[in-house]
Amino acid sequence: MDDGRPGLRERKKQRTRATISEAAIALFLEHGFHRVSVAQVAEAAEVSKRTLFAYFPTKEDLVVHRFADHESELARVVRAREPGTDPLAAVREHFLRGLRERDPISGLNDHSQVLRLTRMILESPSLVARMERFKAGAERELALALREATDTPELTARLAAVQIVAVQWALAQDNARRLADGEPADARLAGAVADARHAFSLLENGLRQLFPRR
Structure with a gap:
């Protein structure tokens, strides 16, 4: 059986x-x-x-594969959101929860091995380039989920996905660089949350037509 x-x-x-x-x-x-x-x-x-x-x-896959499960993470968040919750709000709350829980993908984890791994990636052009391919995969997965969730044209969903992934990527990289430079995760949390709320507010303004307030 x-x-x-x-x-x-x-x-x-x-x-x-x-x-x-x-x-x-x-x-x-x-x-x-x-x-x-x-x-x-x-x-x-x-x-x-x-x-x-x-x-x-x-060789790069030996490092980047650790992020493989996250490639479709935002798409999974959109598909699993509560009824009545718009996709962008679900992604925002997921990222904020990741900050609170010190999820490494949020950039806000100062465990010694995580910091060393982050520094290694940031200092290696080939690893940065491989992470860009990972980012492109996340955009494709999210675009498909947004099309399913909002019944929007392919181009609209793709452009929205590119913006959402880029914002989350920028926030995580900013956190990671600050921690790599020695700032403790606990000290960074309040600023990281404020930056995330500001960034998603800007996204909400730009994507309001796609994700209208309920």
Whole structure:
């Protein structure tokens, strides 16, 4: 009987993926992203390079995959919103909750490993570029969810998604840079919340026709 849990084969794949990821992040944080080769990661994870590339097609994916679940996060928020809640309000409350809970994707998490990982990404052009691809994926996913939620034309939904993702991205990067420069997350919280409310207020003004107040 299928109880919804992954089978043995899938669990083994998940363990292998996690082992490779943990080995890669540990090496990158210790020695620097560009100073560690894929061969060194494979050796540390005790897998072949071929196996490594089967799970992570590029070296950058060894880092960015940790954000993969967030690529469709805003789309999921829009689809799961409470009846009567407009999509933008749902996204705003989700981001504010992320700040309060110190979700790393909000940029407001000063755990030492998170800070080191953030600095590494910001200092690596290839990782920044890979994150831009992640951002584009988030825009596509959100645009589709907005079309379903608001029954708007494709272009309108796509332009709205680009604006929403860009605002959240800018807020998170600003928080991350402040924390990377030494500002504690607790000290930054009030300012991060105020900035988020201001940013989403500007978005609301621009997207009022698409998301009218109820």
